[in-house]
Every structure is written in C-alpha cells, then in structure tokens.
Amino acid sequence: MSAPRDSRLLGLSTADRGSGVTVLRVSGEIDTATVGRFADAVRASVGGAPTLVLDLSAVGYLGSRGLHCLAAAHRCATDLGTRLVVEPGRANRAVWRPLEVSGLDAVLEVGHAPYPAPRDGDGRPAVGNGSRRVPRTTV
Numbered sequence: 001m002s003a004p005r006d007s008r009l010l011g012l013s014t015a016d017r018g019s020g021v022t023v024l025r026v027s028g029e030i031d032t033a034t035v036g037r038f039a040d041a042v043r044a045s046v047g048g049a050p051t052l053v054l055d056l057s058a059v060g061y062l063g064s065r066g067l068h069c070l071a072a073a074h075r076c077a078t079d080l081g082t083r084l085v086v087e088p089g090r091a092n093r094a095v096w097r098p099l100e101v102s103g104l105d106a107v108l109e110v111g112h113a114p115y116p117a118p119r120d121g122d123g124r125p126a127v128g129n130g131s132r133r134v135p136r137t138t139v
Contacts, residue, residue: 008033011058014043020050027058030066038066042073047080053111057089062098074108087111 011027023044030038045052054073056062070086077084087097099105112138 010037012037014041014045016049017053022049022051022052023053023055024122025058027060029061029063030056030059030069031061031063032065035063035065035069039069041070042069043076044079046082046084050084051083051085052077052118053087055087056093056095057087059088059092060094064098067098067102067104070104070108083109084112085109087104105114 009029009031011025013025015023015025022040022045026038026041027083028034042052042054054070074084076082086099088099088110096105099108099110
C-alpha cells in the first residue's frame with residue numbers, strides 16, 4: 001500500500017537542539033491537502049520546550065491555510081509561554097513572500113532575514129523584516 005498523498009507532499013521531523021530548543025523541520029508544500037498534518041505536528045511540539053523553531057527552509061509552497069496555521073501557532077505558543085521562531089531560510093521566496101504579503105513577518109518572530117533589517121532613526125532594528133516599518137500587533 002502506498003503512503004497517503006499528503007505524506008509525499010509534506011515532510012516533518014523533530015529534533016532537540018538542546019538548551020530547551022525544539023526544531024520542527026518542514027519540507028514540501030503547506031496547503032489545503034497537507035495543513036492538517038502540519039497543524040498536528042505544530043500542536044504536538046508547542047509547549048514541549050521553552051522555544052520551538054519552525055524550520056521552513058525546505059518548504060516550496062506556503063498557501064493561505066499554512067499562513068492561518070502559523071498565526072494560530074503564534075497564539076497558542078503565546079498562551080503557553082513558548083517562544084515560537086519561524087525560520088523561512090534566507091533565499092526561500094516561497095515562504096518569505098506569503099509572510100510579507102500577509103503581514104505575518106511583522107507579527108511572528110522570524111529568524112534570518114533575507115536582507116539586512118531596516119534601522120529606525122535611532123539605529124535600532126525597525127520592526128518587521130521588510131523595507132517598511134510595521135508596528136507589532138497580535139493576530
């Protein structure tokens with residue numbers, strides 16, 4: 001019997017990075033067909049360590065359902081006192097573009113900006129990862 005279609009489209013693995021950091025590595029596509037497995041894996045990982053890193057550097061497609069799941073994960077992590085870090089990968093436009101267009105790049109803690117972070121007038125990093133200054137809000 002072959003694997004379910006969503007398991008071929010989405011790869012998930014968890015690793016303990018030490019010092020209270022869990023990494024959930026995701027590969028493939030996060031869309032309507034796979035978001036259920038992605039959400040289940042995130043739910044199972046949130047709260048298991050003080051910090052959860054979602055490594056999306058091998059994701060080739062991030063659809064609106066995936067964005068909704070990231071926003072929900074942010075709320076859940078906040079409620080549980082877990083630090084949630086999204087790692088899209090420096091050059092992964094398939095993840096960066098949806099995060100920027102949706103504004104989630106300004107809400108989520110996003111690691112490894114693809115370009116230098118903009119600075120405000122005082123030389124401090126501006127909020128968000130794009131060329132615009134966006135106030136932090138809750139989802």
